[in-house]
Amino acid sequence: MSSKKKKKLSPAQQQYQAFAKAREPKRPAVTNTIKAFFVGGTICLIGQTLQWFFIEYFNFTETTAGNPTVAVLIIVSVLLTGFGVYDHIAQWAGAGTAIPVTGFANTVASSSIEHRSEGFVLGVGGNMFKLAGSVIAYGVFSAFVVALIKIIIQKLGGM
Amino acid sequence: MLKGHQTWIFENRPVLHSCAAIGGPFEAAGPLSADFDLLHEDIWLGQNSFEKAEKRFLEEACEFAIRKGGLKKEDINVFLSGDLMNQIISSSFAARTIGVPFLGLFGACSSSMESLAVASALVNGKFAKYALAAASSHNAAAEKQFRYPTEYGAQKPPTAQWTVTGAGAAVVTDSGDGPYITSATVGRVVDMGISDPFNMGGAMAPAAVDTIQAHFRDLNRGLDYYDMIATGDLGKVGHRIATDLLTEHGLKINEDIFTDCGLLIYGDNKQVFAGGSGCACSATVTYGHIMNRVKKGELKKILIVATGALLSPMSYQQKESIPCIAHAVSIEA
Known part of the structure; x- marks a missing residue:
């Protein structure tokens, strides 16, 4: 917890938090990081293999092969989400499955499934981007900022 | 009778006449499975939403508790219940089915004993002959409302807990052999x-x-x-x-x-x-x-x-x- 947040707490609360903290199991950060590294790496390796496959057998170029590769990864993770397997893999793999495109597909698919009971419009449509929305909003915005910086540098004669 | 600052003593000794516990598949796999009156293998209970399933769990617990006590719904003078859903819909909707006077309570997971305490106080004070106290929760419905979609792949820390799918109900009355x-x-x-x-x-x-x-x-x-x-x-x-x-x-x-x-x-x-x-x-x-x-x-x-x-x-x-x-x-x- 940040020190700024802690200042708002009374001395008794601060004392209790230290008391409780000493009795809580810690998140296994090192193990989690190693698992995430290997699972994330494996997903990337699968992606790379798929890309090679599309270039080799379907006449895609290195640039155009990206689309079918991502599509396959998305379809697979959406299916795994639907079959109720993805969340179990993610509990083990942590950031390893959350960071690649598979994690993004999972957020959209899981929200859609969850809110199916509220109907297609208010439920599925309205909640599909409940978790993914902020990724899209800030992703697009950061891309815009980066592009702006690039253009400014180019105009100033750099690159 | 109030004793001390915040404790009620029930001097007329209300009796826990009958009680029932209903669980889901995960509870069935646990060590206490033999103590449930009914266990379901489907968390949906044949309903089309988790919220409706939770309401069914609560209704079944109440029906079982009433039946085990040799009573009918009409014998219940007051029904007290609480749950975790927004506006305690599981309780209110179950009360619609049961059709007896109803007081909805919210104490989050403490609703089980909150309802039993109030039911006992009402019986002790002779405001009811038979009071029904209940509480319910549903793992998927609680995850959906309080956390993330059930199929979302977020890693939970070791301090996280698992919401029980099920419901418990008890009938309190003014006389009997106890408890x-x-x-x-x-x-x-x-x-x-x-x-x-x-x-x-x-x-x-x-x-x-x-x-x-x-x-x-x-x-x-x-x-x-x-x-x-x-x-x-x-x-x-x-x-x-x-x-x-x-x-x-x-x-x-x-x-x-x-x-x-x-x-x-x-x-x-x-x-x-x-x-x-x-x-x-x-x-x-x-x-x-x-x-x-x-x-x-x-x-x-x-x-x-x-x-x-x-x-x-x-x-x-x-x-x-x-x-x-x-x-x-x-x-x-």
Whole structure:
């Protein structure tokens, strides 16, 4: 917890938090990081293999092969989400499955499934981007900022 | 009759006439499966939403409790119930089906003992002959409302708990052979500044300790009075904190009698992290497992301290800490 947040707490609360903290199991950060590294790496390796496959057998170029590769990864993770397997893999793999495109597909698919009971419009449509929305909003915005910086540098004669 | 600051003594000795516990598939796989009246293998119960399924769990628990007591719905003078859904829809909708006078309660996971305490007080005060007290929760419905979609792949920390899918109900009446509901201690809201919704046990432990202390202080009883003191859903983390906190406050509680419903219901299952939680956790364990042990004569005097975290998804997104509460009810054979 940040020190700024802690200042708002009374001395008794601060004392209790230290008391409780000493009795809580810690998140296994090192193990989690190693698992995430290997699972994330494996997903990337699968992606790379798929890309090679599309270039080799379907006449895609290195640039155009990206689309079918991502599509396959998305379809697979959406299916795994639907079959109720993805969340179990993610509990083990942590950031390893959350960071690649598979994690993004999972957020959209899981929200859609969850809110199916509220109907297609208010439920599925309205909640599909409940978790993914902020990724899209800030992703697009950061891309815009980066592009702006690039253009400014180019105009100033750099690159 | 009020004793001390916050404890009610039921001098007319209301009786826990009958009770029932209904669970889902995950509870069926746990060590207490034999103590449930009915276990479902489908968390949907044939309904088309988790919320409707939770309502069915609650309805079934009430139907079972009424039937086991040899009663009919019409005999119930008042129905008291609480759950975790927004606007306690599970309780209100179940009350629509049952069709008897209804008081909805919200004490989060402490609703099980809150409803039993109020039901006993009403019977004790002769405002009802038969009062029905119940509480329910549903794992997927609670995850959907309070956390993330059930199929979302987020890694949970080891302090997280597993919401029990099920419902428990009890009929309280004014005469019979017992077990008797002898007293209840109404808890204060305690907030020790914990704001992590994945650490409910740590947040709720001080509330449980506060209510236990108040109970023994008000009644001037020794800790060895009870054969079992069970908290509602503190889990491994909260139970350890509560034990140490009580010791620090000079209440050296015997490890053999102090337990937690959240620890009992799933045993050592790693999938539930720190243990069970939810209104149905204390409701099903008390009205199933613990009451069966009381009936068998293994336990004579018990104290159930149901704990509740009074947060909303909105309050934690706005970075508020989690206010917690605990209500204690003593049952004696």
